Structure formats: C-alpha cells, structure tokens
Amino acid sequence: MDSTKFSKPISLKRIQLDGGFWKPEMELVRKEVIPYQWETLNDRVPEAAPSYCMHNFKVAGRMNKEKRELGSRYQEPTYTFRGFEALPDDPRHPDDDKFYGCVFQDSDFSKWIEAVAYSLTQHPDPELEKIADGAIDIVCAAQLENGYLDTYYIINGMDKMFTNLKDHHELYCFGHLTEGAVAYYQATGKDKLLKAAMRFADFIASYFGTEEGKCKGYPGHEIAEMALVRLYEVTGDEKYKKLAEYFVNQRGTQPYYFDSEGKVTEKEKKTKIRYQYYQAHLPVREQKTAMGHAVRAVYLYSGMADVARLTGDDSLYQTCETLWNNITTKQMYVTGGIGQTHHGEAFTFDYDMPNDTIYAETCASIGLVFFARRMLEMNPDSKYADVMELALHNGVLSGMALDGKSFFYVNPLSVNPRSCHDDPGKQHVKPVRQKWFGCACCPPNLARLISSIGSYAYTENEDTLWVHLYAGGTVEKEVNGQKAQVVITSGLPWDGDVTLKVESEQPVTMTVALRIPGWCGEDFELEGAVGKECRMENGYLYVSGEWKEGDLLKLRFAMKVKVMQADSRVRQDEGKVAIMRGPVVYCLEEADNGQGLPLVRVKPDAVFTEEKTDELGFTMIMLRVDAKTKKPVTVENGLYQTWQKPVYEGKELRFIPYYAWANRGEGEMEVWVNQL
C-alpha cells in the first residue's frame, strides 16, 4: 500500500455530467425511479408490494410524541416481541400502530434520500428537495432520545434491541441511514438527517466495542463499515473511524458472537466453521475466498478497503486484494455478475459459473462497483476500473428496464422462459423484469449508484485527476488554488472517441491520468499531448504538464467486436463463445432470432456487422453475423434416437447489448452461444 498513490472521489458538486451514455440513464432515474420510489415508500402504487416504510416511521414518531407528552412518567414500552411480521393481505394504508414489512424496511427511505441527494447535485429541484425535507422530518421524529433509530424495534419493543444482529438488520438500517444522511448533507448543506445519523452512530459507538461491558457483536448484513467511514470523513470524528475498525476486526473472531445470540440454525450448528453466509466464519484477514451472500460480501470488502485506507493497515489491504482477485479472476461472470447460486444468494466456488441457475444479483454487481472504486482510491490500477466499467455496463444496468419502470434482482446469462415458470430450481430467474419488490434493494440501489456515477468516473489527489470512466461532462479540478474545468466528451461505449478540453483562466500544472481500457489492449491513439510528459503505469496514461485554456487531448480507443471464450475450468461455458464490443457484452434474444437458441452455431472468426440504432429508445450498437443453425432433430415417439449427421442451415443472427435484454416481452436469451 503506497499512500502517495491514494486518491479520493470528486464531490458531485464539482462534476456536471451532460451527455454521452450515463446522462440519459441518470435522467431516467430522476424522472422515473425517484418519483416512483417515493410513491412506493408511501404505499401508493397499486401494482407494487407496499413498502410500509413511511408508515412505520410515522407510527414510531407518534409513539415518541406520546412519550414526550408523558414526560418523566414515561417508561420504555416492552411490547411483545413478534419476530418477523408477516405482510398482511395488502392493507395499503394501515391506520393501526403496528410495524409492517421486513425488518429492514427503514432502509427504503435511506436509499431513496441518497438517490435524491445525488440527483439534486446534477439537477436542482426545489420541489423534490421540499418533499425530501418533509420526509426527513418524519424520520427524525421517530428517533429516540438516546439516538436509536430503527422503527422495527421502536414499535415492537426496545427490550429486544440488538438481540438478533445476525438476521435482523438494525446496523444495516443504520448504515443506509448514514449513507443517505451524508449524501444529503453534501448535496444540500442541510444537516438535520446527518445529525440524526451521528446521534444514532454515537449510541452504537457507546453500545459496541472491545471495552468491558460493551457488546461484542457486529452487523449480520454489512454496510455500517463503509457508512461509518463516510461519516468520519464528513465529520472528522475519530469515534466513527474506530467503530468501523471495530466492526471489521471483530468479525468472525472466536468464540463466534452469533452463537451467543442463540439463533444458530440446525444447519449452522453442523459446521465447525459456520457463518460463511455472513462472512463471519473467520477473522477477516484470514478470509482468502469470497464466500456466502454476495452482496454482504462485497459490502464488507468495501468497508475493509475503506478502513485499510484510513488506517494504513497493510494486512487488511492485502486481504482486500486477495478477495478482489478471487472474485474477479475466479468467480465473476463475463457480465460482471457475481453470486452463482440463489441458495443464500451466494458465491459457490472457483470456476463454477452456471448460466441458468445463476443469481448474479443486481445489488451484488453494484457492491462490486463500490469495492472497485475503493480499491482504485488506494491503488490506481486499471484492473479495478475495467471490472467497474464491465459491471456497470452489463450486470448492473441489466437490472433496470430501458424505461426505468421495472427491475431484475437476478441477472441470468441463459434463459428458457418455460424453466422460469415450471422448474422450481430456476423460479428465482425471471424472464421479464418485475415492477417493484416488497424487499426493494435492487431498484433503489440502482438509483443511488447511477445518480452518483460521476464519483466513480473520477478521483483526484492534490495535483492529479484520474479518469476511470469516460463519462461526458465537466469536472472541476483545483490545484494550488487554481481552478480548471476539464470538459470531457465521450462516444463510449459505442465509439472510442474521447476528448478532454481544459478551460482555465490561468495555466494549471497538473496530471491527468487516463485509463486505457483493458478491452482495447494497446490499440489506442492519443493526440494533443505535445509538450507534456506522458507515462504509462498500471493501465493509466499519466499526462503531466502545464494546462492552458483550450488544451485539447484526443483519445481514440479501438472498438472491435471480440469473441470471448472462458477458461476451460468453467465447464458450463465449454464449447461456447460470448460476444463483446468495448465493455459491452452482447446476447441473443428470441425477439430477434426466434426460438431454439441452443441450436445456433457461431463461427468464432466470423465478421460482425455493426448497426447503430435508436429502436429501443436509446442509441445502441447491435451486431449482426452470418451463422448457422442446426435443423432441429425431432424424435418420433420418444426423446432419443441413434445419431444422425446434423444439417446446418445459414442464419443471420442479431446480437443486442446484454443490458437491454428482456425489454420486448418474454423469450429465450443466451449470452454464451455454441460455437461451430
């Protein structure tokens, strides 16, 4: 770990994205997802599962008000603990004072407010900000005097607070609340929610820790770790850094804290090394392979990377590096999807990449992006940014329909719709996106990531601006008190032309570090760097010198269609190829190619024709190729017959970007296609 290489994300207030690939996606989130999400938070969407989120905050708030009115006579209520409340038959607007929904329902608000915050930095909207302020008032009214703020326990009985860290989600809700609060503060300067988060954090810091008498627990679902680091970075309060460190270091130590909660399942009891699902099977520094619930895993690793950066802890950094390498070189789909099985939404094992029973949750790829950015902050190596770009353009974006109105949890690489309906082992795979989910993690996670894409595209240190993703827009860079605007235009991911123009009243001496994407290899051109010093390091081209108004760099990355194959240890992809162009993975859909995709054969050295089209509402490049299809073998009165020489017929195939699949109804889809 070399702290001279450290960089940090650029504040979204200093970035204005204004074109290219990401701006339309951000607009989709702003216009479709954020308003829709607010309606669901308030249970006003007839076709979506109600969230009950705002209802719960209001109920908790009313209980607090009563408490205040009762004054000193008040005693903490000890309601009967009812465990995980089943959703009632859609009461929509329950007017009773019960908690409804999942234990983690509070986080629906927090994810929404975070997306709102990012959106406001790119598109000020007083009306939206007013709604957000009102929501914050409701949320803050629910907070207890001691700082605790989780409506599930406030409503159901505080005597059970922090008694099921393993499976309930108080620290998860805290983490999301904090992320939302920091974002809203950074976007608007308003600190009401930030102060609430700090009070909750203070309470947690007083409750958990290695000191005698303190609880030795840690979150069942990680996120508090990275949230606390954000809180530390915005407040400077060492307590939060220390708490994040504690959560990371305590995790997986012996005796297992989760054992002490008495909620060990029969299955868990049987394993000596248990709690892999929670990444709590070993102390984190002893973990060498990504295991368990994939979202939790990458959230933890992101928090570990944050703590490593803050503390300079090299062993923790090396662990992050080991886990990063395990995921990206042994357990990642070609789309940047991670988590091979829906059993526990989890990793399975190295080189096991089933395409049809896959999980590859949208949130897991989002978490991988979090992890990548944090590794980049410590070590500007393009291997992280390559994966970040890959996940964003494929396994993340596939989670949202092109109209921003429906969503995937699971992002399969092979779909036969009948299996989704009638094979119970594949019913987690949906052939079309769903409107919204009762357990709504993926849609709001997409909203907050896409709205803040600028903070993944660019990082900086004192004199260097790193460009990880060529997201078109303007970035402000200050060096020695001199401000420069760097204006980026980008044709990515469809064409490889990128320009960077400097706008600055006075010359600025700085370095611009340009990522050379892995997918173009060494096949790129740079113009306009005359007089500046250029050097390549770890996949970044560092262009240093004095930049004056109008200085223009032109980059051209070669964008060729690439036919990919998998390592032979991935037995599921044997004999198959996948098509990529730049960072975009392609797929075949029934809508373009008819039924029977397993019968299709692609010649790996065939010539692909590019077709730029807006037909799906966004500019995209489709690919066409002359291929073959096997004449179907129809066995009379049975399933099997003696082999007969196959007959192949010519067939033109049309590939579309993977992220755009399933926008034209239900049908077969394949990423990995049989080769001829």
Next chain:
Amino acid sequence: MDSTKFSKPISLKRIQLDGGFWKPEMELVRKEVIPYQWETLNDRVPEAAPSYCMHNFKVAGRMNKEKRELGSRYQEPTYTFRGFEALPDDPRHPDDDKFYGCVFQDSDFSKWIEAVAYSLTQHPDPELEKIADGAIDIVCAAQLENGYLDTYYIINGMDKMFTNLKDHHELYCFGHLTEGAVAYYQATGKDKLLKAAMRFADFIASYFGTEEGKCKGYPGHEIAEMALVRLYEVTGDEKYKKLAEYFVNQRGTQPYYFDSEGKVTEKEKKTKIRYQYYQAHLPVREQKTAMGHAVRAVYLYSGMADVARLTGDDSLYQTCETLWNNITTKQMYVTGGIGQTHHGEAFTFDYDMPNDTIYAETCASIGLVFFARRMLEMNPDSKYADVMELALHNGVLSGMALDGKSFFYVNPLSVNPRSCHDDPGKQHVKPVRQKWFGCACCPPNLARLISSIGSYAYTENEDTLWVHLYAGGTVEKEVNGQKAQVVITSGLPWDGDVTLKVESEQPVTMTVALRIPGWCGEDFELEGAVGKECRMENGYLYVSGEWKEGDLLKLRFAMKVKVMQADSRVRQDEGKVAIMRGPVVYCLEEADNGQGLPLVRVKPDAVFTEEKTDELGFTMIMLRVDAKTKKPVTVENGLYQTWQKPVYEGKELRFIPYYAWANRGEGEMEVWVNQL
C-alpha cells in the same frame, strides 16, 4: 383395452432364475442387503442412521398388552400429538416408549419382509424364515383390536388418526404392509401377516368411502391402490377391489379433500389447481401429464392400471396410456430415470432434462418398472418392456453399489464432485453412494424389486408364455393340465444369444411370445421354430404349436454400440451424444479417463472396441474409442479471453456401464458427451 390379451405375472414359486445377469444381483440382495437391512431395522448398524422401526412396533405392542391386561376398564390413550418427531441425537436403543423416526418408519419392516419373501422363493432359508416369523409376531402384536396398525399414531395418540392424510403416511404404511403380507403368504403359505393386513384393510374400508358418514379422503403418498388389488387377487374379497377403485376415483375431485384437513401450505393456497405434488390436482382421468413427486406418480399410475385391468374401465386405461406416453416420450432420461428436479422430487415439464440438477430417484425408476409391468399385463406391447428393461439395467441398478453395500437416491447423468459439495443447488446429488438412509426407501425398494425380477420377466395367460426380459432360469408353464418347463439361457445384456428349451414329459400346445427388443430393431435371428407358427405383433414374436421335450429355440439379437442423440427440444443434450449397447447405457468416469470430461469430444461415427472384463467383480463389457480432448484453455489472471483456435489431442476413452459408476471413489462422470 382387449381383455383377450391380458396376462398375469408368473408366481415366483414357478420360476427359478439360475444364471445370467440377474442371479448375481439377486444373490447380492440375499447375502448383503437383506441381512444388513434387518440390522438397520433394529438400529444395530453403527454407521447407518437408526431406523427405530422394530423399536416402534415393540413399543406399540407393549401398549396393546397393557390395554389387554386392563381389560374393559381400558380407555384409548389420547397422548399429546407431537407432529413429526425430530430424530434425537442417535439414542440407538431408546428404552423409552416414544415413537422415533419418520412418520413412515413402519414401512421399513414391510419392504424388508417383502424382499425376504421373494428371496425365500429362490433360495429357501429356514433361519431367515424364522427371523421373519419372529418379526411378524412383533408387528402383529402392535395391531389394535379394530385392525388399525400404524405405530406412529398408536404411540402418539389415536385421536389424530387419519387427520393428515396429505402428509403423514398411514395409508402408505398400510400399502407396504399389505404388499409384504401378500408376498410372504405367497412365498411361505403363512397367513399371520396377511390376516393382519386384511384386518387393517377391513378397518380402512369401513372408514373411507363415498357412503354418507365415511371419510372422503385418499392417500397423500400412493401405494395402497396397487396393494389393495394384490390383496383382492389373493383373497378374492371384492371389498378390497372396491376400496382401490374408491381411492383412484376420489383422488383430485372437488372440493379438494386435502383442503379440509387444514394443512394447506401458503404456497399451495396460492394455486387454483393445487396438490400437483400429490397427483391430486385433478380427477385422475383428467390428468394428461405426469406431474409432482415422481415416485408417488408412478405408484398411482400403477394402481390405476391395476384397477383398469380389474374393472375393464377403458377411460382409466386410456389415461394410463396417456400418462405412460407422456413420461416415456417426453420426460424420461436416457437411463430410464424420471423426476427432473429435487424440489418436491418431481417432474418439471416436457423435454426439460437437466443432467446435473436432476433427481431421477432410484425408487421412481422402480415405480416406472411397476407401471410398465402393469401396462404389459393389459397390452403386450414391447414399448413397455423396452422401458422396463432400460430402467432396470440403468436408472434402477445404478442405485446400488456393486458390492450391495451402499446406495443412491439420486442418479445423476453428469457429475462434477466439487458441485455436489459446494453448490447448494446440487447437494442432493451425491458423488458416491451412501451407506443407508434414515428415510430408507430406495435400498429396500431395490431389494424387493431385484428379488422378484422373475415376475417382471415373465407373464402368462392360459396358453401363452410371454418373455419380456430374457432372465436365465426355468419357468413352469401349465397348459390344460400339462406342465412344461421352459429353460432359458441368456447372454444378455452383454451378448445377444438366447436359448429356450422345453422340458416336458408330454407334448404341450402353447405359444411362447418372445419380445424383440427395440434396441436391435429388426436385426435378429431365430432358429428352431420349424413347424411352428410365427407371427409378429407389437414387438413380440409369437411362436405357437406343439412343444416337445428338447424343443430348442435359438435367438440371436444383434448387439451393436449405438451413439444416441436427443430430440432438439432437450436443450441440455444439444451437441452431445450418449453411448448405448443393447439396453445398457454407458458413461465416462474420471477413474478411467482423468479429469476434464467436458473437454472430451467423441466422433459419433467412431468405431468402438468391446472389452469383456470382470475387474469390477461382475462380468461387463467396457467400450473403448479413439476420441479427442481439447487442450485446456487457461486464462491468465481471469476467467475469459478472446477466442483462440482450439487444439485437440488424440485420446482413447473408456466407457463403462452407467449402472457401475461411482464404485471407485469420487470423480467426474458424464453420460452425455460432447460430439466432435
């Protein structure tokens, strides 16, 4: 349905199998499985899950004794109903008066006694018979005065009797008890257990039926239907036939009986057409597709076929035919395995044949054999016998290790051992056979089927002897009071030479119907039929005339290695071939061919060399072929790279019979192999 074509199985007392393929398997059952099974019934096998079966019968018997001693003062106990008793931590010899094990534990005894009965017909064994008689005494002592005999309820509380037909197994236990009782009576002439079964059946007949005041239920797990037909056929009591009819006809009618038990699961409630799992979603005559739990399905269909035969009900027969065709032409593995998913151990849908997430329970293939024999009894069409032979030599026999000491529930067609351990979606697939199971259905089911294989090989009517399987041995045929012995020798399944010699003091006029196996097509020769009338009908060669002492028929079936392919709608087998020779399906194992079986490529027109060997303890033919293997692609620092022209190397492959796989430790296995 043409009752002139009806035939019935030949009593095992008139068959002596004495060589060829099946006798060694029967000896394995006699010497290994039956004694081992008796030990497990008594919880005396340290390495096996205890059965508690005999323990439970003894406890129930003691309770009955107390009852008798109490005399008229006795009141039926109403013990607290404890639901499904969890297995304690292996008490082995519990000395308390509790019921242990699964709700269907009684059937362990019944399956054992049935196998013992068959075995005694082929190998008299006074010592074994004495043990069996003693066990029968214990079992009969547990029967209540009213005839009821299920220890789960006798011990736990008779007030709950027949209150959960859906998921508890009283009528299943009754069915197995009856099958065992009939078999033991037929083998030994002893009727103590038969009478117990009759008393239980009488009680059930008084309890269930369409008449007012009677319970309108039917079994959750079918088998009573076929058991009652057997009981009817041995006793002639119409009541039993009527009860079988009732169970068949009542099933799936509206309103759903299972609804009334109040044990509807949340998932079931959501479906309008529910209880597919139990084949109770529709009245049986409206069922067109095999659905739900595969073992239950084929047990029901077998019972339906029995009832159709007894009652001449053509609509029921046609339903059986429709369901038979659905299974065997749309939902059956090339091995005769059925049940594509472990979720509910069930069928999925037509042409969906996953090889690695497969269930293909040994018992389901056994049930398919039951169903086949019953269809043959009504209609001697070789399509039934072809499937019966296929299932027996592959999907059934693969359930037992070559030493008879370990067993498979699940019979996969593709195995990567790591997946069995670390992919929760494949953990039902075991890479090596298990010693015995707490829920022991497959091993004893294998034992009773293999011990009675003669009754599947041969059926008869007045003047015709049908040979469905060429199992070597002597069959007694009586025509018009004249007895003839037909002595069969058979090289099957390894060579196609079969002889039938008649031994008879006086000439006998009869027909011998010889099945011409589907796998040889028309490629067979017959010698010795001069002077007799020959005609082919539905795959059987009927040879009629007067048979004298020494008359000898010689048959030679061509046995060629066949390279099979699947219908293209089976997407899982696309681009792959399977190897067969006669009825035997072959597979590749890591033990012979090393790791990396997905990299292997077979040329479908390659020449296979046969290699007869005893190396695995039984005579078998292995196959060798010159094939190719793809040089493994190793991607540096990742999983994917741009496609490179594959390099193929020559490789000799060795195929072994599928049923013999997994007898040399853990390793990869593939039935469907990539074609070049």
